[in-house]
Amino acid sequence: MGAAHQAYLLEARQMQALSFAVHIPLVCFGIAFPAMVLFCEWLYLRTGDELYRTLARRWTRIMAALFAVGVITGTILSFEMGLLWPNFTATFGGVFGLGFAIEGFSFFLEAIFIGIYVYGWNRLSPRAHFWSGVPIVIAGMTGSLMVIAVNAWMNHPGGFRMVHGHAVDVHPLKALFANSFLWPELSHMYIAGYMVTGFLVAGAYAIGKLRGKGRPPTRYERVALAIPLTIAALASPVQVLVGDWVGRDVAEAQPVKLAALEGLAHTTRGAPEHLLGWYENEKVKYGIEIPKLLSLLAYHDPDATVQGLDTVPKDRQPPINVVRFAFQAMVGIGTALALLGVWLLFVRVRFGRLPRSPWFYRAVALAGPGALVALIAGWVTTEVGRQPWVVYHVMLTSEAVTGAGGIVVGYTALALVYLGVACGVVWILRRLARSELREPDPPATASAA
Amino acid sequence: MHLYAIPLIFVLIGLVLYAVLAGADFGAGFWQLLAGPGERGAPIRDYAHKAMAPVWEANHVWLIFVLTVTWTAYPSAFGAIASTLCVPLFIAGLGIVMRGATYALRAGTASVREQDRVDLVFALSSVLTPFALGTVVGAIAARQVPTGNAAGDILSSWTGATPLMIGVLAVANSAYIAAVFLAADAHRTGRHELEEELRRRALLAGLVAGAAAVAGLIVVHADAHFLYTRLLSGGALAAVIVSALAGAGTLALVAARRYELARYSAALAVAAVIAGWALAQQPLLLKGLTVQQAAAPHDTLVLVVVAVLGGGLILFPSLALLFRLVLGGRLDHGEEPHAAAPAAGPAQLLAVSSAGLLARVAGALLLTGFGTLTIAEAGWAHAIGICALLGFIVVGFFAIVPAQLAESE
Ligand code: HDD
Ligand code: HEM
């Protein structure tokens, strides 16, 4: 690849990052929201209590709007596989493509049953309607399984050999599913989906509660807060354990990434962990050092040797401060959210009620954006931490990038369009939150899709 | 049939379904544009929107299907096409974004003025998208896409007469199909005034699309003669004739108000054109690249075929269900309140006494998970661990939430 390709590399990476950062939060709602809506509908079927039905229907409208935006941002990502990284796809499409081809079918199911579910309220029998929602939950699961399988393969490639720049001996199933990276990454992302959705939805009601200033919340508001908040609170402590599991896999398969996460310049026995601080001149400055913790966490042995950044040349190292900062942000927020979850669970188990302190609700209101930041930071850790490789130790990102110029134009256009879409989404969410559900659906609100 | 060609057949089938189903969706936008703003155009615009809203996402996935199967089965061709034709593809991508966003936004509009604005964006992007995708097809057919990473000119590759002409044809065809489908819908739901209006549009659009097809042949004759000769010989010629007959037949069926049949003959016309293109081009996929050369390794091809056939077993019944509900009027809007009666009488959610038990199970799962996932080293232990932790979330949820809800009585 010549220098010309390099010229577009940074722009292409920025554009890719923008597109992901928009898609991934929406995807969290695709993963977790259908299950929450269905749970409400199930409560309605069990109890016949209209309140649950109303809640499920209001959430359905939000789900439908966010799903539509998830679909279009995902489409842009699919286009970008060719528009930005034609050489990546041209070389390895035969290896990883199967994952996306299967994923296509889960998108089909998701889209088909979303159509039936959203437009079937009032039209199908209650039971049939409930069941029409189940495939959406399953498709959210298989859809993320397939995409993560591809990403796990990029981080931990296998199932092929390279001969003269061509992939030969290709075994897609092995490449995608016999990969030790897949299961930790998938679990981590899946739980992140529930945390992001749960905290964001709960946060909206927590803000309402705080604004209400002492007015006792209605039963509707309490139910709408309790369901997402409980899910997120249970998921948060688990996420810390799963994150640790992911980290141990990274230590094993991508030692240089681990060294970048921790700012470890030299290979060290009994390596310490640094909290906060800034990496400069092969050292973490102003950080809080905890001796031997890194070795203990990564290898379960306080005296284990941890590989340092100096084991590879400078041009094979990722941008250390970006990765390190993103990682610390994720872990910091993750720990805080886990504590918030434990607070809730403790009060719940000990006193049999929700916490009463307004500080708890202020924290819940912040937890939604916090989880979102952790999510993006986690992906920055994974993706930027893998640099300069697009397929770890096989293909450089600079070899993958398109040879076509003018990415700046596309990037600007996409950024503007996404800005417009973002304004539109905020607008519609506010509208949907305010407008009352009428029975039967008035035509204008019913066409939420 | 060679293994390497089978995924291409899937791609072509996907392309036909996309051109027909999403084409109807694009065309609906075209008619919204022509209907004009304000109260006057509102009935048609509303109608077009509502007819498509439950199905557009499913229709759209055909494009994703085409993309993913292409990059899996013919990766080098995909890389070449996407890099050289990045401009029209990107325009199509932005068009899709804007269309999808307006589908979401229309749900929140409260006044005709707001709807006007949303519909305008929707309509413009509905014309832009098929045009851009049409130029992509045209550029491939006119052999403007060499192999390699952005090896062709990123502008002149798709701005020749043939690609532009195919872009126009794609828009005209979408409008035709949409008018036929919408007229059929209006007929089914007994909206006679709308039906008449749409029928007139369908007839007009049919004539325009036919004329555009003839003009297209003339352009191809002048601009890409090799394509012209290959289109008018052998199997390709047969396909072109079928397409022309089906197009004209659709016109006759619409004139006779036999809309249901017209849907199928319109689809046949599109399928035949795409088949004709494929036959005219074989065995080449791109300039200097045969289908066989572009194909992925053997194992990949086998798995793609298995995956698509297996996926189809789930997909087609689901699609059939969706379209049956839509065409049967089960997902229509408007009156017919039918507030669903509760299925079960007021029941206890879960006996409150079981909550304590569930809480203890959840605690046990959490400890098991911590031990096997975090402390233990073996892979199988991790598998148990992650299951236990997910179990903790689910069981914990059912231990806590019902009590919580009961409390909020
Ligand atoms: C709500 C979001 C969230 C939270 C609270 C956490 N994470 Fe995370 N993390 C993600 C969301 C996320 C993610 C965005 O989902 C990533 C990106 C790739 C992946 O599979 O998950 C990720 C990646 C990721 C990676 C990199 C994997 C790689 O490079 O391949 C590590 C090492 C961790 N996480 C570790 C942790 C730890 C130790 C956490 C707890 C304190 C934690 N994460 C909390
Ligand atoms: C199947 C899943 C994924 C694929 C195939 C994929 C592919 C890619 C590719 C090809 C690049 C460009 C090369 C590179 O910079 O490494 C990239 C970069 C990037 N991706 Fe991923 N990615 C995936 C998942 C994600 C997700 C879910 C995110 C979420 C936010 C993400 C965030 C990023 C970011 C931030 C960059 C830019 C890196 C930089 O600026 O250096 N990726 N990804």
Ligand code: HEM
């Ligand atoms: C962590 C990574 C990702 C996850 C977990 C994920 C998951 C999902 C989910 C659950 C949906 C359903 C729509 C929604 O709920 O909003 C979706 C939509 C979509 N995603 Fe992603 N995705 C990821 C990254 C990607 C990447 C890398 C691509 C393409 C290269 C992609 C392409 C798409 C497409 C095309 C759709 C639209 C499907 C439709 O038309 O119904 N996604 N994604």
